[in-house]
Amino acid sequence: xxxxxTLKRQIISQILAILLLLIVIFPVLWIISMSIDPRNVSxxxxxxxxxxxxTAYTKIFDKPTPNPVTFVELLRxxxxxALGVSGLTVLIGTTAAYAFSRFRFPGRQAGMLGFIIVQxxxxxxxxxxxxxxxxxxxxxxxxxxxxxVGIAMxxxxxxxxxxNMKGFIDTIPKELEEAAKIDGATANQxxxxxxxxxxxxxxxxxxxxxxxxxxxxxVLSWQFISNPKWFTLSMALYGMQGQYASNTPWSQFAxxxxxxxxxxxxxxxxxxxxxxxxxxxxxVKG
Amino acid sequence: xxxxxLAQRPPVSASTLAKQQQHxxxxxxxxxxxxxxxxxxxxxxxxxxYQLWMSFTExxxxxxxxxxxxxxxxxxxxxxxxxxxxxxxxGLSNYLxxxxxxxxxxxTGFDFWRILLFNFVWTFINLFFHVSIGVAVAVLLNQDGxxxxxxxxxxxxxxxxxxxxxxxxxxxxxxxxxxxAINQLLRVFGLPGNNRWxxxxxxxxxxxxxxxxxxxxANPYLFMFILILLIIVPYFxxxxxxxxxxxxxxxxxxxxxxxxxxxxxxxxxxxxxxTIGLGSLFPMSFYAVLITNVWLGWPFMMAIATGALxxxxxxxxxxxxxxxxxxxxxxxxxxxxxxxxxxxxAIIVGMTMTFNQFNVFxxxxxxxxxxxxxxxxxxxxxxxxxxxVNLPGLGNVRPYGIAASFAYIVFxxxxxxxxxxxxxxxxxxxxxx
Numbered sequence: 154x155x156x157x158x159t160l161k162r163q164i165i166s167q168i169l170a171i172l173l174l175l176i177v178i179f180p181v182l183w184i185i186s187m188s189i190d191p192r193n194v195s196x197x198x199x200x201x202x203x204x205x206x207x208t209a210y211t212k213i214f215d216k217p218t219p220n221p222v223t224f225v226e227l228l229r230x231x232x233x234x235a236l237g238v239s240g241l242t243v244l245i246g247t248t249a250a251y252a253f254s255r256f257r258f259p260g261r262q263a264g265m266l267g268f269i270i271v272q273x274x275x276x277x278x279x280x281x282x283x284x285x286x287x288x289x290x291x292x293x294x295x296x297x298x299x300x301x302v303g304i305a306m307x308x309x310x311x312x313x314x315x316x317n318m319k320g321f322i323d324t325i326p327k328e329l330e331e332a333a334k335i336d337g338a339t340a341n342q343x344x345x346x347x348x349x350x351x352x353x354x355x356x357x358x359x360x361x362x363x364x365x366x367x368x369x370x371x372v373l374s375w376q377f378i379s380n381p382k383w384f385t386l387s388m389a390l391y392g393m394q395g396q397y398a399s400n401t402p403w404s405q406f407a408x409x410x411x412x413x414x415x416x417x418x419x420x421x422x423x424x425x426x427x428x429x430x431x432x433x434x435x436x437v438k439g
Numbered sequence: 440x441x442x443x444x445l446a447q448r449p450p451v452s453a454s455t456l457a458k459q460q461q462h463x464x465x466x467x468x469x470x471x472x473x474x475x476x477x478x479x480x481x482x483x484x485x486x487x488x489y490q491l492w493m494s495f496t497e498x499x500x501x502x503x504x505x506x507x508x509x510x511x512x513x514x515x516x517x518x519x520x521x522x523x524x525x526x527x528x529x530g531l532s533n534y535l536x537x538x539x540x541x542x543x544x545x546x547t548g549f550d551f552w553r554i555l556l557f558n559f560v561w562t563f564i565n566l567f568f569h570v571s572i573g574v575a576v577a578v579l580l581n582q583d584g585x586x587x588x589x590x591x592x593x594x595x596x597x598x599x600x601x602x603x604x605x606x607x608x609x610x611x612x613x614x615x616x617x618x619x620a621i622n623q624l625l626r627v628f629g630l631p632g633n634n635r636w637x638x639x640x641x642x643x644x645x646x647x648x649x650x651x652x653x654x655x656x657a658n659p660y661l662f663m664f665i666l667i668l669l670i671i672v673p674y675f676x677x678x679x680x681x682x683x684x685x686x687x688x689x690x691x692x693x694x695x696x697x698x699x700x701x702x703x704x705x706x707x708x709x710x711x712x713x714t715i716g717l718g719s720l721f722p723m724s725f726y727a728v729l730i731t732n733v734w735l736g737w738p739f740m741m742a743i744a745t746g747a748l749x750x751x752x753x754x755x756x757x758x759x760x761x762x763x764x765x766x767x768x769x770x771x772x773x774x775x776x777x778x779x780x781x782x783x784x785a786i787i788v789g790m791t792m793t794f795n796q797f798n799v800f801x802x803x804x805x806x807x808x809x810x811x812x813x814x815x816x817x818x819x820x821x822x823x824x825x826x827x828v829n830l831p832g833l834g835n836v837r838p839y840g841i842a843a844s845f846a847y848i849v850f851x852x853x854x855x856x857x858x859x860x861x862x863x864x865x866x867x868x869x870x871x872x
Contacts, residue, residue: 158584166579170591173576177595177734180609183620184601187609249475256468264472266861269787271483273853274490275795277819278846281839282486285508308482311475316784340467369602390602410605417600422593 188407209404213412218389220381231368231386234299238306238367239360242314245307246359247352250318251344255330265319268312280376287377299383302374303367310366314359321355322348361424365417386413487850494533494843496526499836526840533844542841545826546818548810553660555852557720558814559667561729562794568733569789570782573740578774581748592745599738607802610731611637614803639723640808647718649691652699655711663717666698675863722811724804732799736792740785747781748774787860791853819845 182200188209190202214224252258253265287301325348333343349356371387378384384392390413393406451459496515505511505524514525536542543549576595580588598606613620614636626632651666653659670691673679679686699714751774759769795816800806806813806821813821822828823842827835 158582162582163585166582166585167587169579170587174591174594177598177738179620180606180613180734181597181601183609183613184605245474245478248471252468252471256464256471258465258468261468264476266858268475268479270854270857271479271487273791273857274483274487274850275816275819275846276797277816277823278490278843279483279486282489283482285489286481286485304478305482308478311479313784313788315475320780320784344471365600387602391604394604407605410602414597414601418593418597421596421600425589425593 184407184410188404188411190404193403209402209408210412212402213405213409217386217409218381218384218392220384220392222381222384222389226382227384227386227389230299230383234303234306234370234374234385235364235367237299237303238310239363241303241307242310242363243356243359246311246314247318247349247356248344249311250315250322251348253315254319254322255327265316268315272309272312276372280372283373284376298378299374299385302370302377305373306367306370307363310363314362318352318355318359321352325351357424361420364420368413368417490843490846493526493840494847495530496528496840497830497833497838498526498840498843499830499833499838501833501836502526502839529840533841534848536841537844537848542822545828546810546821548813549818550658550660552658552664553720554813554815554818556660556664556667557812558794559664559852560717560720561725561814562790564729565732565736565793566786566789568729569736569740569793570786572733572737573742574744574778574782576737577741577744577748578770581745592741595738595741597738598735603735603798604802606735607731607798610727610734610799611803614727634723636727637724637804638808640811642719642722643726644718644721646716647721648716649695650699650714650716652702652712652714655713659713659715660720662698662702663715663720666694669694675859720811722808724807724812728799728803728812731803732793732796735799736789739789740782743781743785744778747778751777783860787857790856794853795849815845815849819849 186200186202187194189205189207191204191206191208192202194202217224217227253261283305287305329347329351330343333347338346369387371385371391374385374388375391378388386409390406390409393409394401492512492515502511502524507523511523511525514520514523515528518528520527538551540549540551542551579585580591614622616622616633616635616638619636621636622632622634625634649663649666649670651659651662653662673686673690674683755773756769759773764772794814796814797816797820800812800814800817801820804812806817819842822845823837823839826837828838828841829835830838
C-alpha cells in the first residue's frame with residue numbers, strides 16, 4: 154500500500170468501513186426485528202417492535218416444523234450433510250486438482266474446461282434430471298436420503314474447488330516433489346506426505362465453501378427427501394412458508410433464518426486466517 | 440527397492456522406456472481424476488444428456504413415469520411410444536417455439552429477444568458493480584495498520600451467509616412504497632419518498648443509451664441485442680484495449696449513426712420508425728432488484744480479491760512510490776494486473792450465478808410489473824410450474840420438453856461466453872504451459 158498509515162487515513166478508512174457496515178447490516182437488523190416481533194408481521198415497520206420478545210426463538214427450538222422431527226435432529230442432519238459435502242469435495246477435488254496441475258496428459262485442457270462448462274446448465278433443469286436418475290436408476294433409497302443429496306451437492310461444488318485448488322497447487326514449488334522422487338517416493342506418497350500438508354490453507358477454503366453449500370442447500374433436499382427424520386435445517390426453514398402470506402409464522406421464519414446463518418458466520422470467523430491465505434495462494438500465478 | 444525392480448525388467452530401448460514412463464504418468468493422472476470424473480459424469484453430465492434428449496421431444500408430465508429409462512429414451516427415436524412411455528421426437532421444434540414467440544400464448548408478455556437482452560445486460564451491470572465494489576473494499580481493508588480488519592471482513596460476509604429467501608423477502612419489504620425502509624430513508628433526507636419501486640410500469644430513465652431506431656413491427660430488442668454485441672466484440676482485440684479511449688468514441692458514434700440514422704434510410708420507403716433507448720427495458724423494479732443483488736454479491740468478490748491482494752509483494756509498491764507513482768497509478772499498474780488471474784475464475788462463476796439468479800427476480804419483483812423483469816430461468820420455471828401447454832394429441836400438459844430447450848439455450852449462451860473469455864484470458868492454462 155502506498156504511504157504510511159497516518160491518523161487521518163485511519164480515521165477516514167474507519168468511517169468508510171463503518172458506513173459500509175451499516176449498509177450491509179441494515180437489512181439484517183430488519184430480519185432480527187421481524188424475529189422478536191410478537192405480531193407475526195411480514196412487513197416490520199419499526200426496528201424495535203412493541204412488545205418485543207424472544208418467544209419465536211423458543212418456539213423454533215421446541216417444534217421447528219409440523220413434522221415429527223426435533224430441532225436437534227434437524228441440526229444433526231444439516232451438520233452431517235454440510236460436513237459430508239465439505240469432506241468429499243476436499244478429497245475428490247484435491248486429487249483431481251493435483252493431477253491437472255502436475256501431470257501432462259491428453260485431455261487435460263479439455264478436462265478443465267469441461268468441468269467448468271458442464272456447470273452452466275441452470276438448476277431448473279438439473280433437479281428434474283437428478284430426480285429421474287436417483288429414482289429410477291440408483292434406487293429410491295439413495296434418493297430419499299442425505300447421501301443422494303450430498304453427492305449432488307459435491308458435484309456442483311467440484312468445478313470451482315478444482316479450479317481453485319489447482320491454482321493453489323501450481324504455486325507450490327515442484328522441486329519438493331522432485332526431491333521426494335529422487336528419494337524413492339511413489340506418486341501417492343508424494344501426494345499424501347508432501348502435497349497435502351503444504352496445501353492445508355487451500356484445503357480449508359475448499360472445505361468452507363463445501364460446508365456453506367451443504368448447509369444452505371434446500372432445493373434438492375426438498376425434492377428428494379421425504380422421511381421427516383432426515384430433514385435438514387434449511388428444509389425446515391423454507392418449509393415454514395405457508396400457502397398464503399397470512400398463515401406463515403413470520404417471527405419464527407425470521408428467527409430460524411438468524412439461527413441457521415449463525416454457524417456459517419462462526420465457521421467463517423474462525424477459518425478467516427486460512428481463507429485469506431488460502432484463496433491467495435490458490436489463485437495468483439508466479 | 441526401486442533399483443531391484445528396475446534390474447528385473449527385460450532390456451528395452453531408451454525410447455520405449457520413456458514411453459512406458461509417460462504412460463505410467465498418464466495412468467496415475469487419470470486415476471487421480473477418476474473419482475471427480477465419476478461424480479461429475481453422473482451428476483452434472485447426465486442432466487446435460489437427459490435434458491438434450493428431452494428438448495428434442497414432446498416430453499410432458501405424462502412421460503414422468505416409466506419402467507425403463509434407457510428404453511424410454513431409445514423409444515423416442517425408434518418411434519415406439521407406447522412401450523415405455525416415450526415422448527415423441529420432434530427435432531428442433533421446441534427451440535423454434537422458444538425463439539419465434541409462439542410461447543407468448545401461454546406465457547404472458549413472453550418476448551425471447553427482450554428477455555435474452557435483459558438477462559445479458561442485467562448480468563454485466565451486476566458484475567461491474569460486484570467487482571468494482573468488491574475490489575475497492577478489499578483494497579481499503581488491505582491497508583497496513585488498519586484496525587479491526589478481520590472484524591469488518593467477517594461482518595461483510597453476512598449477506599452471503601444468510602438464506603436467499605429471507606434476504607429477498609426483507610428487501611422486498613424494504614422497497615414497499617408506504618412503509619418500506621428505503622422510502623422512509625429517502626424522506627428523512629428530504630428526497631422524494633413515494634417511489635412505487637415494485638409497481639411503477641413506466642421506466643424512470645427511458646433515455647439511457649444506446650439507442651436504436653426500428654421500423655414499427657420489427658422487434659426492437661433484437662436490433663438492440665445486435666448493437667450491444669457489436670459494441671462488445673472489438674474489445675477482445677488487444678490493440679483496441681490499448682487505445683480504448685479514441686476507439687470507444689469513434690466506434691460507438693459510428694454504430695449509433697448506423698443504427699439510428701442510416702438503418703431507416705436503408706429500408707427506404709418503409710414504414711414508420713420508433714427510437715428506443717436501453718433504459719426503456721428497465722422499469723423501477725429493475726433498479727430495486729439491482730440494488731439488492733449488488734448488496735448480495737459483492738462480498739464474494741471481496742473475499743477473492745482479498746486473497747489475491749495478500750500475495751502482491753510489498754516491494755512493488757515501494758518501488759513505484761520511489762518512482763513517484765500516485766495511489767491511483769499504482770492501483771492500475773500493479774494491483775489490477777496482478778489480481779487478474781484470481782478474479783477471472785471468480786468472474787466466470789459470478790457470471791453464471793448472476794445470469795441464473797432466480798431468487799431476487801421471483802421473490803422481489805415477481806417478474807416485474809407486467810412481466811418486465813423476467814429472465815430466462817424464471818420463465819422456464821413458470822413454464823413448468825404455472826402454465827400448461829396444449830400439445831396436439833396430449834391435451835393440456837406441463838411442457839418439460841420446452842423447458843429443457845430453455846435450459847439448453849441458457850447453457851449455450853453461458854458456455855459460449857466462457858469459451859470466448861477463456862480463449863482471450865488463457866485462464867485454464869497451467870503453471871507449466
